[in-house]
Structures are given as C-alpha cells and as structure tokens.
Amino acid sequence: MGVAGSGAGVAGPDGGVVGGGADAVGSAGADAGSAEAAGGYGGSGGSEGSERSERSAEAGPWLRANMVSTLDGAAQHDGRSQPISCAADMRIFGTLRGLADVVIVGAETVRQEGYRPARARDDFAARRAAAGQGPAPAIAVVSASLDLDFSLPLFTSPLLPTLLLTGAAAAPDRIAAAEKAGARVVIAGDGTGVDPVRAVRALADLGLYRLLTEGGPRLLGQLVAADVLDELCLTVSPMLTAGDAQRIAGGPSLAVPKRFELASLLEEAGFLFSRYRRT
Incomplete structure (x- = not known):
C-alpha cells in the first residue's frame, strides 16, 4: 500500500517517476509520470521544485543527505548500509546521484563501503546535459589525514577527477x-x-551547486551541527538489529534540535521513503 506524498517523486529505472506529485498515492515502484517530473526532487519541492533542481550561482548551493536507518535507529549492519537496504532504496540512491553535481562522502565510509566512481546513466544523460552537468557527479571525499588507498578505482578511473576536501594543515x-x-x-x-561551511562554499566555487551527501554518520553530524544541511532523504527499513551500530548522524548533540518539515512520503514492501527539508 502506498502513502500520499507532497512534492514530486523519484524517477525509477525506466525513467518513470516513482510515486510523486501532490496528489500521488502509490507504492515506490509505481510509475506516475515522465522523468522530467523528477525535477521537483531536486530541491525544496512544491512550486520551488524546478528552481531548486536548476541550481545556479544566484540560487546558491543546496545540500541534500541520503541515508537509511532501521526501526531501532541503526544506520549500518556489520559496518555497511547494504544489509538494511532494498531494491527501491537503491533506485532512489541512483536517482539522487543522477540529479547531483557532486556526492560528498566521509573517508571512513569510502573505506567501509568500498566506494567506486559514480557512473554515467542513460536515464539521466539528456537531463544532465540540458542542466550543464557532466555525465556523472564527481565524488568529494572529506578527509583530514588523506589516509586513503589511491590505487582504488575511485582515484584511478573516475569519469571526473575525485575531489579531496581537507584542511590547510x-x-x-x-x-x-x-x-x-x-x-x-x-x-x-x-x-x-x-x-563544513567552507566545504560547501568551495564546492560552489567550482560550479557544483547540487550537493548530495551519503554520510557516514560522523560527516552528517558535522553538517547538521554546522547548519548547512537543506534536505534529508531518509529510508526507514522495517528491520531491527539491536547492537551498537551508529545512528545516521553522530557527534556532539545540538543545544536546540533542528526542525525539518516533511515534503514527501512513499512506501514499498514495508520500507518508508521520506524526504524532509529545512523549515
């Protein structure tokens, strides 16, 4: 059974939109329109969706996070997110990458998840070309130590050079x-x-305005604390893991919790696919 959502949906692997539209009611596998409607997923949704999906120097950067969590709050199982994910979650993962200029990820997540370069996808080729984007998003790795294996494909064979965000020291x-x-x-x-504030600004200075982070929890916590996160796409997995796995955001707690508003909510096979944006 599907859930009604506000804002546009997510493009599925066939180019159709998964769920979407203010009046849409359907499962996350349903086709509710053309791939162009996925533009509303590019930013704040509603009447601003088209504007937010076409980022520019005037509009400024828009930072979205995409994460998955179990019912009991675990962001990983055995150090990886894949065991708590599903096929529909991976379609959303691919769609959000298809809309992004750059994917920001923490160094530990690169090590744990075996990150590879983003690939070009035929479903998004025309859209990306029309928006002036490259064939695939760049990957930007946040690392203080730069203790990374530079022989990995992420560095040896990306479509676009991998970016390394680090400090002056x-x-x-x-x-x-x-x-x-x-x-x-x-x-x-x-x-x-x-x-984080300088990182977002530095990426915008490179012409990268549609920003997507896939974590990990430590990096997301830093982005939340710095108040640079504009949107959270959160998949709630109908699983329980117990144990001591990290939540989707780690680090020191905030003095005052930050309030986000629900923009859309979809369901498939017990998985909930939510999109929240800053109020």
Whole structure:
C-alpha cells in the first residue's frame, strides 16, 4: 500500500517517476509520470521544485543527505548500509546521484563501503546535459589525514577527477600522493579538519551547486551541527538489529534540535521513503 506524498517523486529505472506529485498515492515502484517530473526532487519541492533542481550561482548551493536507518535507529549492519537496504532504496540512491553535481562522502565510509566512481546513466544523460552537468557527479571525499588507498578505482578511473576536501594543515606528502593519483585537493579548513561551511562554499566555487551527501554518520553530524544541511532523504527499513551500530548522524548533540518539515512520503514492501527539508 502506498502513502500520499507532497512534492514530486523519484524517477525509477525506466525513467518513470516513482510515486510523486501532490496528489500521488502509490507504492515506490509505481510509475506516475515522465522523468522530467523528477525535477521537483531536486530541491525544496512544491512550486520551488524546478528552481531548486536548476541550481545556479544566484540560487546558491543546496545540500541534500541520503541515508537509511532501521526501526531501532541503526544506520549500518556489520559496518555497511547494504544489509538494511532494498531494491527501491537503491533506485532512489541512483536517482539522487543522477540529479547531483557532486556526492560528498566521509573517508571512513569510502573505506567501509568500498566506494567506486559514480557512473554515467542513460536515464539521466539528456537531463544532465540540458542542466550543464557532466555525465556523472564527481565524488568529494572529506578527509583530514588523506589516509586513503589511491590505487582504488575511485582515484584511478573516475569519469571526473575525485575531489579531496581537507584542511590547510594536511600532510604535504599525502597531498602530493593524492594529486599524483589524479585527485584534486580542495582546502576547506584552517587546521587538519574540514569546516563544513567552507566545504560547501568551495564546492560552489567550482560550479557544483547540487550537493548530495551519503554520510557516514560522523560527516552528517558535522553538517547538521554546522547548519548547512537543506534536505534529508531518509529510508526507514522495517528491520531491527539491536547492537551498537551508529545512528545516521553522530557527534556532539545540538543545544536546540533542528526542525525539518516533511515534503514527501512513499512506501514499498514495508520500507518508508521520506524526504524532509529545512523549515
């Protein structure tokens, strides 16, 4: 059974829209229109959806997070998110990447999940070309130490050079190793760490306005604390894991909880696919 959602839906693998529209009621596998309707998923939704999906220097960057969580709050099982995901969740994962200029990810997530370069998808080729985007989003890895395996495909064979967001105090030998591997190092902090506000600004300075982060929890916590997150796409998995797995966002708690508003909600096979945006 589906759930009515506000705002546009998500494009499915056949180019149709999954669920979407202010009056849409359907499962996450339903086709509710053309791929162009997925533009509303590009930002704040509603009447602003088209504007938000076509980011520009005037509009400024829009940072979206895409995460999955079990019923008891686990963002991972055995260190990976795949065991708590599903096919519809992966379709949304691919769609959000298809709309993004850049995917921001933490170094530990790169290590744990075996990150690979984003691939070009035929379903989004025309849309990306019309929006002035490259064939696939760049991957931007946030790392203070730059302790990464630069022989991985993420660095050796991306469609676009992988970006490394780091601080000004990063070890010069690691910067040199990254650049030798073909990565582009972007300084976004005065010390060893990365300042989320400066990171968002630095990516926008490179012409990357449609920002997507896939975590991990530590990085998402930092983005939330810095108040740079505009939207959260959260899949709630109908699973219980117990244990001590991380939540979707980690780090120190906020003095005052940040309130987001529900923009859309879809369901398939017990999985809930929600989209929240800043109020």
